[in-house]
Each structure stands twice: as C-alpha cells, then as structure tokens.
Amino acid sequence: MSSFFKWALGVIAAAGLWSGAADAATAIKACGAQIDAPGSYVVTANLTVRSGGGDCITVNSNYVTIDLGGFTIDCAGQNVSGITDLTVNYHGVVVRNGKITRCAKGLYLASRAILVDGVATVANQAGMYLGNSGNLVTRSISNDNTGSMTIVRDGIFLECPSAAVENTALGNTYQSIRTDQAGCVLTSNLAP
Amino acid sequence: MRYVLLAAVFAAWVVAAASPAAAKTPAIKSCGSTITASGSYVLSRNLVGRPGNTGGCINVSASHVTIDLAGYNIDCQSNGQHGIAVAAGKSDVTIRNGTISQCDEGISADGATGLWLEGVLTLDNNSHGIRVGANSTVVRCLSYGNVGYGIMAQCPSNVQSSVAVANYNPFYLNGVGCYTESITP
Numbered sequence: 001m002s003s004f005f006k007w008a009l010g011v012i013a014a015a016g017l018w019s020g021a022a023d024a025a026t027a028i029k030a031c032g033a034q035i036d037a038p039g040s041y042v043v044t045a046n047l048t049v050r051s052g053g054g055d056c057i058t059v060n061s062n063y064v065t066i067d068l069g070g071f072t073i074d075c076a077g078q079n080v081s082g083i084t085d086l087t088v089n090y091h092g093v094v095v096r097n098g099k100i101t102r103c104a105k106g107l108y109l110a111s112r113a114i115l116v117d118g119v120a121t122v123a124n125q126a127g128m129y130l131g132n133s134g135n136l137v138t139r140s141i142s143n144d145n146t147g148s149m150t151i152v153r154d155g156i157f158l159e160c161p162s163a164a165v166e167n168t169a170l171g172n173t174y175q176s177i178r179t180d181q182a183g184c185v186l187t188s189n190l191a192p
Numbered sequence: 193m194r195y196v197l198l199a200a201v202f203a204a205w206v207v208a209a210a211s212p213a214a215a216k217t218p219a220i221k222s223c224g225s226t227i228t229a230s231g232s233y234v235l236s237r238n239l240v241g242r243p244g245n246t247g248g249c250i251n252v253s254a255s256h257v258t259i260d261l262a263g264y265n266i267d268c269q270s271n272g273q274h275g276i277a278v279a280a281g282k283s284d285v286t287i288r289n290g291t292i293s294q295c296d297e298g299i300s301a302d303g304a305t306g307l308w309l310e311g312v313l314t315l316d317n318n319s320h321g322i323r324v325g326a327n328s329t330v331v332r333c334l335s336y337g338n339v340g341y342g343i344m345a346q347c348p349s350n351v352q353s354s355v356a357v358a359n360y361n362p363f364y365l366n367g368v369g370c371y372t373e374s375i376t377p
Binding site: 025038039040041042062063065067091092094096112113115117133134135136138161162163165166183184185187188 | 263264290293311315357358376
C-alpha cells in the first residue's frame with residue numbers, strides 16, 4: 001500500500017473518531033431475528049417473511065426495545081407473526097415507530113408491561129394481541145385486520161389493567177379494541 | 193490524481209466534522225456516571241449496577257439536562273442504588289425512551305423540579321418506580337412490579353397516558369394542583 005493511501009485511511013479513521021459515533025443499537029436486517037438479551041434493537045430495512053419462513057421477530061428476553069425505524073414488517077400473507085414472544089411471560093418490552101402488515105398476528109405478545117407507541121398494524125388477521133396486563137398502546141393504528149381466527153382476531157386486544165390512548169382502529173372485521181377483565185382505560189381513541 | 197483524492201478526503205472530513213451529527217452527544221457507558229453540566233446525554237449500551245455502587249447509576253447534579261436512554265436498560269441488579277438520581281434543587285431535566293429495573297428507586301428526583309419523563313419503563317424496582325418533584329410532566333410511562341409506588345409526584349405536576357400496575361400502590365400525588373388524564377388504574 002502506498003504511503004499516500006495509508007495516510008488517506010488514517011484521515012478517514014480520524015474523522016470517525018472526531019464524529020464521536022456512539023455504539024449503535026443492534027440492527028435487525030432480516031426476518032427470523034431472535035432477541036435473546038435485554039437492550040435496544042433497531043430495524044434497518046423493510047422486512048419480508050420469505051415463503052415457508054417463521055415469525056419475523058421473536059422476543060426471548062425481558063427489557064427489550066424494538067425501534068422499527070419507520071420500516072414495514074410484511075409477512076406476505078403467511079401464517080406467522082410480525083413480532084411475538086411465543087406467549088412466554090417476559091416483561092418490559094417496547095415496540096415503536098413502524099408498520100406490520102399481512103401477518104396472521106401482527107403483534108402477538110403475552111408479556112407484561114409492554115409499551116406500543118407509533119405502530120401501525122394493517123391488513124393482518126389480528127392486529128395487536130397483548131395477552132397480559134400492565135400495557136400501554138398509544139399513538140398507534142390498527143386498521144383493516146380481517147379477524148378470521150378465533151380469540152386472536154381484533155384490531156387491538158388488551159388484557160386489563162392496561163391502557164389504550166390516542167389510537168385509531170377502523171375497518172376491522174371483528175372488534176376495534178377488545179378488553180378482557182376489569183381496569184382498562186380507553187381514552188381518545190377513534191375505535192367504533 | 194493523488195491531489196484530487198487528497199482534496200476529496202479532506203473535504204469529506206471537513207463536512208463530517210462540521211455537520212450537526214458530528215456535534216458529539218456525550219455517551220454514558222457505565223454506572224456511576226455523574227452529569228455536572230447542562231446538555232444532552234445518551235446511553236450507548238445497557239448499564240449494570242455493581243455491588244458497592246452508591247447514589248444513582250446515573251447522578252444528575254446540574255439543571256437543563258436531557259438523558260436519552262436510547263432504548264437501553266439500566267439494571268441495578270438490586271445493589272441498592274437508584275437508577276437515575278437527580279439532586280435536590282435542580283430543575284429542567286428530561287429523561288426519555290428506556291427501561292430502569294431492579295434499582296432502589298427507578299428515578300429518584302423528589303427534591304428536583306420541572307422534570308419531563310417520556311417513554312420510560314420502571315420495572316421491578318425495590319422502592320418506587322418514579323419519584324419526581326413539583327412542576328413535572330410524566331407522559332407515556334409504564335411502572336410495573338415496583339415494591340413501592342409506581343409513580344409519585346409532588347403537585348402541581350402533570351401525569352398523562354401512563355400505566356402503573358402491580359406495584360405496592362399505583363400513584364401517589366402529594367399536594368394540590370396535580371393534573372391526571374388517561375392513567376391506569
């Protein structure tokens with residue numbers, strides 16, 4: 001390598017240090033992702049479930065934040081979930097900022113203390129199913145979900161006590177927002 | 193050709209260094225950090241408490257501070273310290289977007305004022321989840337499984353769109369003038 005190119009590489013490396021790039025959250029680049037440890041995860045591309053593929057993102061840990069980064073999870077009409085915990089009872093899961101479509105179950109979680117903020121589940125069979133308590137769904141959309149399964153078939157399902165605030169749930173074949181047990185707070189939603 | 197490349201590399205470096213993204217936000221990388229100057233701070237990894245840590249995993253001793261937890265988790269592992277401790281008399285401290293677990297108090301800021309908490313989960317702490325002084329705003333927060341109160345605030349404060357479930361008690365709003373909306377239960 002010429003001395004010039006060594007020098008040029010050195011300058012580039014120095015620029016990287018100067019910019020002070022922080023450690024990045026763990027990137028999710030394809031469906032089939034398994035989250036096995038607490039931390040911050042970010043989707044960096046639109047994700048599509050391939051033919052014969054399984055669930056797109058599986059949560060296997062407490063204290064997990066998934067930032068969809070504005071991207072879309074597309075299950076392509078297959079009988080899988082966009083994001084699921086396989087109905088294991090974890091807690092402290094955050095999902096924000098993106099869209100999930102054409103899945104059997106868009107968001108299918110049995111964990112507790114889940115925050116869903118800024119997520120759109122559109123044209124799935126079931127939009128969001130949060131089967132345990134202590135959750136907040138806010139500033140989200142769950143539209144045009146076909147509700148063709150039994151039990152898991154609503155736009156938004158919440159186990160109480162939980163809250164749904166400032167959401168839109170329209171055009172769902174079954175219920176827009178359905179709750180189970182007592183103590184849920186539903187306010188400022190457009191959900192006929 | 194060599195000089196063209198040289199000019200291009202130098203120009204790229206200048207642009208990178210001068211861009212807003214290059215305005216480095218200090219990263220917090222370990223428990224025991226103390227913030228002594230106003231400004232914006234961001235976590236760059238999960239933080240884990242160790243035996244012998246005292247005070248808070250993050251200690252704030254300045255006003256006008258923003259801490260972006262960036263989706264990461266502060267886990268004190270029941271070693272006795274608070275997750276984030278804001279010193280009495282400080283004000284205008286924002287904490288957003290992350291999880292605090294197994295600390296003494298998740299956010300301990302009873303003597304501070306004017307906090308803004310948004311998108312923070314306090315879980316499984318050994319005392320209160322969130323404890324803030326007057327003139328504070330708590331919005332879109334979750335407090336679950338804490339041994340003390342889920343969310344404590346000195347009034348007047350504004351607690352909205354937040355959930356406190358499975359704590360010793362959900363909310364404790366001390367004084368008059370607090371505003372609440374869409375809180376569970």
